[in-house]
Amino acid sequence: MRIAIIGTGYVGLVSGVCLSEFGHQVVCIDKIADKIDRLKAGEVPIYEPGLDDLIARNVAAGRLSFTTDLAGPVAEADAVFIAVGTPSRKSDGHADLRYVFAAAAEVARAVQGFTVVVTKSTVPVGTGDEIERIIHEANPHADVAVVSNPEFLREGAAIEDFMKPDRVVIGMNDDRARQIMADIYKPLDAEKHPVVFTARRTSELIKYAANSFLALKLAYINEIADLCEHVGANIQDVSLGMGLDTRIGRKFLNAGPGYGGSCFPKDTLALVKTAQDHSAPIRLIETIVGINETRKRAMARKIELAVGGDLRGKTIGILGLTFKPDTDDIRESPALSIVQALLDKGARLKAYDPEGMPAFSETMPDLDYKSGIGEVADGVDALVIITEWSHFRDLDFADLAKRMKRPVLVDLRNIYDRKAVAAAGFEYHSVGRAD
Structure with missing residues (x-):
């Protein structure tokens, strides 16, 4: 053809x-x-x-x-x-x-x-x-x-x-x-x-319906993660227990800092607008859009609490800027909202991402961009994992502890086990787990 x-x-x-x-x-x-x-x-x-x-x-x-x-x-x-x-x-x-x-x-x-x-x-x-x-x-x-x-x-x-x-x-x-x-x-x-x-119109709707449903799963599990933190439950075990139900499935049940990228944010919003224009509002998706935006900024508060409740004058190291690993795409990345909120609270920021720094620096030129994890860790009050790049799954905690002002890790992707990180001398904060 x-x-x-x-x-x-x-x-x-x-x-x-x-x-x-x-x-x-x-x-x-x-x-x-x-x-x-x-x-x-x-x-x-x-x-x-x-x-x-x-x-x-x-x-x-x-x-x-x-x-x-x-x-x-x-x-x-x-x-x-x-x-x-x-x-x-x-x-x-x-x-x-x-x-x-x-x-x-x-x-x-x-x-x-x-x-x-x-x-x-x-x-x-x-x-x-x-x-x-x-x-x-x-x-x-x-x-x-x-x-x-x-x-x-x-x-x-x-x-x-x-x-x-x-x-x-x-x-x-x-x-x-x-x-x-x-x-x-x-x-x-x-x-x-x-x-x-x-039919053609059915096909057009399938894409929006599918992406919005996946966004709904992500927003839902993030809400459950917040509840886990308040009641002393573990979101990863909750996700596993839910996902093994074949009616639900295990994908898109990982708690984190909110969804981003080129599809979910614009597709959920477009579906909301289309539904409203046809007098058939989809209240669930309208709510999801709001939950996701609020969630991103809420992560900055989690980081603030991890360093004692006041970010002014503190230096935070950011690991990961793209909305997901294995891409250079920063569109609607949670890192954008989190970084802006941290700057608004008076923090100084150092950052590293394997692929996303050129694009991110155009939007956020005030960050101190580094060429590797070690440089980001030097003298910081906390390290924050925002994107789960494979580069960040095997951190050398002994080396990082020597470099950092305070050994604090805020893991927004739940990559690590709290006990293992604590054994390396770190204070560890994650999402939806009773740390």
Whole structure:
């Protein structure tokens, strides 16, 4: 199949590369010439384990290419994937669809012959209808079928998620698209990785419903973690006891400082706004959004109490800035709110993250960024683990105790066992455990 991917951000680049690995001829398109030049030179603009090798292999095989020219690849394509950003609008919280609609208009002017136009970006219910209208208004003779094919990629594990998905969801109102979409995903084992065909609006809603439910699980377990601290229970045991129930499942039951990233915050907010606009408010998700924002700042209070109740004049070492490990993405990271709250309380901050410091320093230039864990620990009143990078799972506590002003560890990801840390001479604080 000949496929054009519009947008070489996280979703577009990973999707395009993986589709070329399936054996399709893929052209990835972006307006930003510098990004395309870097990709042609073998430089990957995002951090995703294994992506650089996959790009190199498929470029060498002649299945994958990059360009700023939209018209040529779209005219030749059997399917065009729109994979541009849909950030939250600052004015009202709705998904900002201007990039999607602009791409649709450009596709309309370039498309030739019957073509499937696939929305890979996360978009609210009814967006496919508007894309269809825009295409036919821009080019009344365009012969297209607009399809919804939402992504379910986890940053840090995106390649595996695309190549071995839990499911592929395809929503369409034109049956002519069914065979083309089936051929695109034919390399998948249908028994292990089912392809679900549904109506287009249903497909659009599935993505928001799924992400919001996962956010609900995270917010719920964080609320239970707070209760555990008050009643002397252990959240990890509670999570295990809950998760072994097959109706609930063990995933997304790890207590922490709140969810972040490119999906959950904007998708929950977009679902809330869509539901409100259709007079069908989803009160549970409205509450979850508020709980998550409050939780992030509450973690700063936990850190403040760990150093005696007053942060003014104290130096805190921060380990981890990205919203999760194995990514350089800091979007909506809990670290942003926690760091800001600590600064507001008068703390001085030193920080280290294996991949997130360049992006974080653009937003938070006042931190003292270091090149390693030891440098962060020198002279601090406490160390705080915000992101559970593997680098932070085997800390040398003997060395850290010598470096720190006070041996205090605030573990917001519950990586360590309290007794083991205490045996190394540390005062240990975690989330949802009777420390």
